[in-house]
Amino acid sequence: MRHLTFVIATCAAFAQSPAFDTASVKSNVTHEFNTEGRPRSSVKATPGYLAVQNASLSQCIQWAYNVQAFQVFGPTWIDNERYDISAKSSGPAPEAQLRLMLQTLLGERFKLTLHRETKDLPGYALVVVKGGPRLKESASEGEPAMKPDRARMIAEHVTMRWFADILTNPLHSPVVDKTGLTGRYDFTLDISKYATPGMSPEEMSSALAECLQQELGLRVEARKLPLEILVIDHAEKIPTGN
Numbered sequence: 153m154r155h156l157t158f159v160i161a162t163c164a165a166f167a168q169s170p171a172f173d174t175a176s177v178k179s180n181v182t183h184e185f186n187t188e189g190r191p192r193s194s195v196k197a198t199p200g201y202l203a204v205q206n207a208s209l210s211q212c213i214q215w216a217y218n219v220q221a222f223q224v225f226g227p228t229w230i231d232n233e234r235y236d237i238s239a240k241s242s243g244p245a246p247e248a249q250l251r252l253m254l255q256t257l258l259g260e261r262f263k264l265t266l267h268r269e270t271k272d273l274p275g276y277a278l279v280v281v282k283g284g285p286r287l288k289e290s291a292s293e294g295e296p297a298m299k300p301d302r303a304r305m306i307a308e309h310v311t312m313r314w315f316a317d318i319l320t321n322p323l324h325s326p327v328v329d330k331t332g333l334t335g336r337y338d339f340t341l342d343i344s345k346y347a348t349p350g351m352s353p354e355e356m357s358s359a360l361a362e363c364l365q366q367e368l369g370l371r372v373e374a375r376k377l378p379l380e381i382l383v384i385d386h387a388e389k390i391p392t393g394n
Contacts, residue, residue, distance in 0.1 A: 169256045170249055172202075175239035177261045177391040180206045193234070199244040202254060204237035209262060209387060212237070216254035217382060220317065222273065222326050226266075226384030233389055261391040266382050273379050275326035276372040278316045280333070286369040287337040296336070303344035309336045319372070323357050328377055331370065339368060 193207040195215045204212060209230040214221060224230070239257060241250070258264045294309040298318060307315070316329040346366075347359040364370045 170241075170245070170253050171256045171260075172239040172253050173242040175237065175257055175261075175393075177235060177237050177239075177257065177393070179390070180234035180236050182206065197247050197250050199246065200241045200250075202237065202239045202250050204235065206234050206236065208232065208234060209258075209264075212254065212258060213264070213266075213382065213384075216251050216258060218251060219380075219382060220320050220326060222275075222320070223379060223381045224384070225381055226387065229389060230384065230387060235391065261393050262387050263392075264387045265385045267385060269381050269383055270378050271381050272376045273326060273381075275328065275375060275377040275379070276319070276323060277330040277375045277377070278312065278319065278327055279371050279373055280331050281365055281369050281371050284369055285331070285333065286367065287333070287339055290336040290338050301340075304340055304342045307337065307339050307341065309338070311336055319360075322360055323372065324353060326377060326379055327372065328379075341367060 193211060194203075194205045195207060195211070196203045196205075204215075210221065210224050210226070212235065213219075213224050213230075237254075237257070239253065241253060245253070290309045292309075296310045296314045297308050298310070299306045299308070312329040312331045312333045316327040319327040341363060343360055343363045346363045347356055351359065361372050364372065
């Protein structure tokens with residue numbers, strides 16, 4: 153009954169949520185891959201326009217609901233099938249509104265319904281080491297960014313919550329911020345001091361953890377984390393309405 157109530161509420165929300173003025177949703181037939189053999193996909197948003205190329209339905213859901221890959225549970229095909237989306241709003245729209253519009257579009261074209269649950273998952277907590285953090289607070293305003301500079305990553309205006317989300321991919325597990333730090337920070341991360349070519353993913357994760365501790369005064373601790381997940385109740389492989 154709880155799931156049925158959620159589906160009814162979701163359908164009602166679609167009727168009230170902002171929607172794109174025009175949208176094309178098609179199966180991708182190019183199947184482009186990067187140099188590592190992984191599908192080359194992208195999601196690009198500008199005010200009032202969204203372009204998705206060669207993305208899985210799971211990736212579309214992640215962007216629409218602003219969640220990570222580990223938070224989306226569904227049939228295997230939502231990670232394997234690829235799609236292209238081109239959508240425009242009737243006027244300029246910020247990214248937050250574009251995400252809501254994509255939620256509506258996924259419901260319309262893929263007949264997507266889902267519900268939320270909380271589940272204990274293995275992951276990491278980002279914490280401060282005993283000696284305290286080695287971080288410099290940002291002297292100016294700006295959006296958080298990580299910029300590559302050879303083997304280094306230069307961080308600007310970064311919150312610890314944002315940084316924890318970024319660490320999810322290289323550590324191959326969810327990371328949550330437990331530092332208690334509330335500011336925005338600038339710092340440089342040089343993992344080349346700790347990593348060597350040919351390292352396995354597990355060895356790279358260990359090198360990154362060492363780098364965080366030595367250079368930033370931060371540590372990742374393995375924990376079971378209660379995390380919100382999205383469970384797909386229904387979705388159709390072939391989008392409709394084009």
